[in-house]
Amino acid sequence: DIKEKLLALNRQFYQTFGEQFSSTRQRIQPGVARLMTRLPREASMLDVGCGNGELARRLSRDGYRGPYVGVDFSLPLLEEARRRQTPPLEARFLQGDLSTPGWAAPLGEAAFEYGFAFAVLHHLPGFATRLKVVRTLGRLLLPNGFFFHSHWHFLNSPRWRARIQPWELAGISPEAVEEGDYLLDWRHGGHGLRYVHVLSEEELALLAAQSGFRILETFYSDGKEGNLALYQVWQKRGV
Numbered sequence: 001d002i003k004e005k006l007l008a009l010n011r012q013f014y015q016t017f018g019e020q021f022s023s024t025r026q027r028i029q030p031g032v033a034r035l036m037t038r039l040p041r042e043a044s045m046l047d048v049g050c051g052n053g054e055l056a057r058r059l060s061r062d063g064y065r066g067p068y069v070g071v072d073f074s075l076p077l078l079e080e081a082r083r084r085q086t087p088p089l090e091a092r093f094l095q096g097d098l099s100t101p102g103w104a105a106p107l108g109e110a111a112f113e114y115g116f117a118f119a120v121l122h123h124l125p126g127f128a129t130r131l132k133v134v135r136t137l138g139r140l141l142l143p144n145g146f147f148f149h150s151h152w153h154f155l156n157s158p159r160w161r162a163r164i165q166p167w168e169l170a171g172i173s174p175e176a177v178e179e180g181d182y183l184l185d186w187r188h189g190g191h192g193l194r195y196v197h198v199l200s201e202e203e204l205a206l207l208a209a210q211s212g213f214r215i216l217e218t219f220y221s222d223g224k225e226g227n228l229a230l231y232q233v234w235q236k237r238g239v
Contacts, residue, residue: 002176006125006195007099009170013186013194014074028058031221031231032118035148039114041065046112046140048072048098048133049120053081053091060089069107073097098133099124104140111142117149119229122197126178127206130199134211138236147213147234151199153220154184156227169193204232212237 028036032055039045042065047055050070059068068091072078081093096103098120115137124130137147154160165183167174170193172183180200186192199207201218208215213234222228 002172003099003125003129005170005172006177006181009193009195010123011073013192015076016192028055029118029150029222029229030226031150031219031229033058034219034221035231035233036062039064043114044112045069045114045116046071046107046110046137047116047118048096048137049117049123050077050081050093052077053085053093055116055118056081056085056089056091056093060086060091064089066090068092069094069110069112071096071098071103071107099129101132103133104136107140110140111145112140113142113145115141115145115147117147119150119152121149122151122199123195125181125195125197127203130197131207131210134207134213138212141236143236143238145236146216147236148231149234150222150229150231151204152196153198153228153230154182154196155198156225157223160184160228165193170195199230201230204230208234 041063045066045068047070050072053070056068056070066089068089070081070093073095078093078095085091094106121130124133163184165185167183170183180198182196184194184196186194213236215232216235217233219231220227221231
């Protein structure tokens with residue numbers, strides 16, 4: 001099953017290179033910082049794919065109180081997030097694999113004003129998988145809640161384009177993957193491979209329409225040219 005192969009590839013990458021990856025993620029991206037200025041100080045927040053908790057630490061430094069819940073599947077990254085978290089942010093970090101149906105179960109009936117998925121959906125294989133995650137996240141938001149998210153557009157960078165690898169290296173046929181799917185190499189502290197999907201504005205419009213959101217804003221940010229990631233702000237349609 002191609003979906004399982006791609007998921008296994010990324011699981012292996014983050015378990016093997018979690019520490020090295022974390023060392024490259026010690027500050028939040030400019031686009032994320034831009035969105036954070038819009039948050040009320042006591043907003044309730046759900047951060048899926050929270051990684052090493054850098055965003056939570058920044059929120060705490062800036063005086064946000066939360067409550068905040070971060071979800072990630074990588075235990076090494078979650079351990080770092082818990083170890084380095086400081087007040088005043090009331091933060092919890094939970095393990096959950098977004099590619100599995102039960103990832104939101106530990107959250108129970110929680111409802112949040114804001115949901116975040118920064119640089120996350122592009123690691124989930126298949127439109128159907130991404131749609132399920134966005135719909136679940138929508139259910140966890142209050143009516144008219146906001147969803148901030150970003151997507152890596154590495155094709156805008158010649159340096160990153162040069163890192164694209166043939167699918168055969170991962171034992172996958174190029175015909176088996178979706179348009180916009182890529183295999184990239186990793187060279188920091190060893191050699192690895194990871195799967196990335198480039199989400200176009202057209203695909204994001206479809207995801208929003210099919211998951212009960214409306215798109216409020218789109219902008220590009222990050223990287224030397226300020227165009228390495230696509231950001232959007234969605235709002236959950238009221239009941």
